[in-house]
Amino acid sequence: MDKCHSPVNHESVNKQVQEIAANCHHLPERYIRKQDKEYGHVTNASASSPANLPVIDFSLLTSSPSELNKLKSAVITWGCFQAINHGIESLFLEKVREIGKLFFQLSADEKKKYLREENDVDGYGNDMVLSDDQVLDWTDRLYLTVLPKHQRKFRFWPTNPTNFREVLDEYCCKMELIYEVVLKSLARSLNLQEDSFLKQFGTTAKKSARYNYYPSCPWPERVLGVKPHADSSAITILLQDEEVEGLQLLKDGQWVGVPVVHDALTINVGDQMEIVSNGIFKSPVHRVMVNSKKDRMTLAVFCPVLSDQVIGPVDELITEETPRLYKNVTYSLDYFFKIYQQGGRPIDACKI
Numbered sequence: 069m070d071k072c073h074s075p076v077n078h079e080s081v082n083k084q085v086q087e088i089a090a091n092c093h094h095l096p097e098r099y100i101r102k103q104d105k106e107y108g109h110v111t112n113a114s115a116s117s118p119a120n121l122p123v124i125d126f127s128l129l130t131s132s133p134s135e136l137n138k139l140k141s142a143v144i145t146w147g148c149f150q151a152i153n154h155g156i157e158s159l160f161l162e163k164v165r166e167i168g169k170l171f172f173q174l175s176a177d178e179k180k181k182y183l184r185e186e187n188d189v190d191g192y193g194n195d196m197v198l199s200d201d202q203v204l205d206w207t208d209r210l211y212l213t214v215l216p217k218h219q220r221k222f223r224f225w226p227t228n229p230t231n232f233r234e235v236l237d238e239y240c241c242k243m244e245l246i247y248e249v250v251l252k253s254l255a256r257s258l259n260l261q262e263d264s265f266l267k268q269f270g271t272t273a274k275k276s277a278r279y280n281y282y283p284s285c286p287w288p289e290r291v292l293g294v295k296p297h298a299d300s301s302a303i304t305i306l307l308q309d310e311e312v313e314g315l316q317l318l319k320d321g322q323w324v325g326v327p328v329v330h331d332a333l334t335i336n337v338g339d340q341m342e343i344v345s346n347g348i349f350k351s352p353v354h355r356v357m358v359n360s361k362k363d364r365m366t367l368a369v370f371c372p373v374l375s376d377q378v379i380g381p382v383d384e385l386i387t388e389e390t391p392r393l394y395k396n397v398t399y400s401l402d403y404f405f406k407i408y409q410q411g412g413r414p415i416d417a418c419k420i
């Protein structure tokens with residue numbers, strides 16, 4: 069009997085999506101999206117048109133008040149923007165994509181050497197299953213804690229391709245700088261001291277890198293690459309696939325597609341930035357669509373607060389006209405995932 073026809077699809081939970089895509093003629097139950105359970109009010113949002121997402125020139129952020137203002141309004145309106153002239157060479161971005169693609173092209177056995185262990189987020193694998201009725205995302209991932217350095221778990225860092233570790237390490241150093249520019253610029257855009265947000269998130273901020281691999285799917289309208297969610301991080305820096313689109317943002321009740329802009333980094337704020345900015349910057353709900361023709365790969369670098377650190381709205385942003393909207397909280401990943409996998413928005417629990 070075809071494995072994909074087995075009545076209870078426990079097997080599909082342990083299989084990587086790449087294997088399912090390569091061997092199956094039928095879609096395992098666990099991946100079929102439930103339109104009615106998707107994300108509360110989001111259920112009926114109609115199909116996508118392209119987003120007119122602002123493109124921000126990073127080389128102008130310190131010298132041009134109008135570019136800074138453009139950044140502010142992009143993050144207030146969309147929670148997201150495309151960054152260009154960020155100082156990372158095109159050739160290097162290609163290398164970063166290449167090491168990811170080479171990894172996902174390895175044999176299933178080779179990749180499984182880096183398999184995530186139960187109750188761990190680091191490593192290679194598919195969706196973390198937290199409940200029996202959880203619909204699975206059509207994606208395989210390689211998730212690696214990159215900073216602070218002593219938290220790296222090298223047993224999950226591929227040695228094939230041979231330059232994997234070196235290239236990812238260099239990329240993450242560059243992400244440190246981008247993170248700093250974004251957090252300082254956002255603070256300045258609100259007339260705050262430039263380190264106001266950085267201080268909230270602590271000097272040794274954490275960073276995690278996640279390669280997301282979305283195999284092409286014969287049933288693109290029946291699955292989601294990633295179900296609707298907002299990121300828990302302060303900010304997320306996404307290197308998109310160089311040609312295949314798939315990311316969509318929820319804007320005024322409509323899903324809109326995020327275009328691929330050559331060499332740009334797509335940067336969005338997450339729940340933690342929404343909290344510290346007292347709701348001025350909104351963490352956008354987004355999802356990922358897959359297509360029937362081409363695989364897609366992206367690399368997300370999440371920049372969250374260390375898990376035991378308390379965050380809350382910056383004092384200067386709490387006024388009589390703009391009262392405090394969020395409690396002081398520790399916004400850990402454990403807490404986030406529990407609510408998220410049940411289809412709720414974790415940040416709602418932090419509202420006053």
Ligand SMILES: O=C(O)CCC(=O)C(=O)O
Binds near residue numbers: 278294306314354
């Ligand atoms: O792959 C993408 O386009 C976005 C992925 C994403 O939203 C995430 O990893 O949180």
Ligand SMILES: [Fe+2]
Binds near residue numbers: 297298299354
């Ligand atoms: Fe996301």
